[in-house]
Amino acid sequence: MSGRFPYLNLTLEDAYRIQQINVERRVSAGAEVTGHKIGLTSSAMQEQIGICEPDSGFIFDGMVGSSGSCLRAAEFMNPRIETEIAFRLGRDLSAPSDLDTCRSAVAEVFLAFEILDTCFTDWNITLVDCIADNAACAGVIVGEPVPFDVSWELGTERVTATANGEVAGTGEGRDILGDPFKALAWLTHRLPSLGTTLHAGDIILAGSVHASVPLTAGTDFRATSTRLPSIHLRVV
Template structure:
């Protein structure tokens, strides 16, 4: 396990899934690939894709933590695609289903990390996702709980009940800024932002 994902942190995702509170899952090393990777849609069942802001921690986080403590603990920030998939036969699932299914986390495509400055206002980051060059979705950092760093705050309140500590170097996906999109074979997905390097995934 190299990190965690926090899901359902935007209104767009909560409305799409009809689940009106966040959930979380774990990220395994085997799930992660760099930007520009190829992914076979046939290796998954009913996959979808999201664009997220993600973080790498530079120090341990106490549980629970406030926004100031979380901001000081973040070392790097980057764009990422999260590929969702589920063992259920459709996306008509409940919160309990999602948690049981690792919050539907199947793959993570990492963009290039950049050093995080605590003075940055990530709420203002504008993100555009494209499919084969056409705009497929847009969003802002503030679409994630009002501030993407609040996803880490939420996680520090959730994990103590599971006896899991947020150690330095771990990754956290903060959640999608837009409703998830079908992961269509033959598609070239890209995402760009006003502050962070882009991320790309080619789907076979």
């Protein structure tokens, strides 16, 4: 697939290499990689963006905030927000790994908001564009973590997101590739080509359960789920 600039004839591998070059620059400037986001894992997001396969990007320490944070919309170009099921790894995860191995590597699970933004301000982007721009990942708000038990079926987790008290999106864990752990397994197959592996302590966003919502000043975002603690973000 080519990108917004077809004369460049960019491939997915080219896009991930561009992403990796930018990661290396940020790390050289002092940033620390604290995890990864997996995107476009639900039909709602694939239909919204017009892309039919997942992608991934990096999470850096300066991008992460906690539930209850206040965010300035003016610091972004054209931001959007998603509600995600997220993991924190309890041990290194080899690549590639199957579902059982992925489940056993997760120490904690929690709700998260992902802040999406991109240099393509009209959001008319291809998969190549999105990947090259760190899969549009601009920020992460993490909720209170809960210890994960391998018997927990996250596919049945029902998530509801609200903006100023009005329902903004709903979904279930199974909306993420049928099982959020399938997204994590997909990531273990994707990262070796980038020379990257998953480490204990890494945050992993499995993907949104609903279509993204514009992030505008004056909005109070909240999300609840069946068993995970709620999450809150105020936008000014």
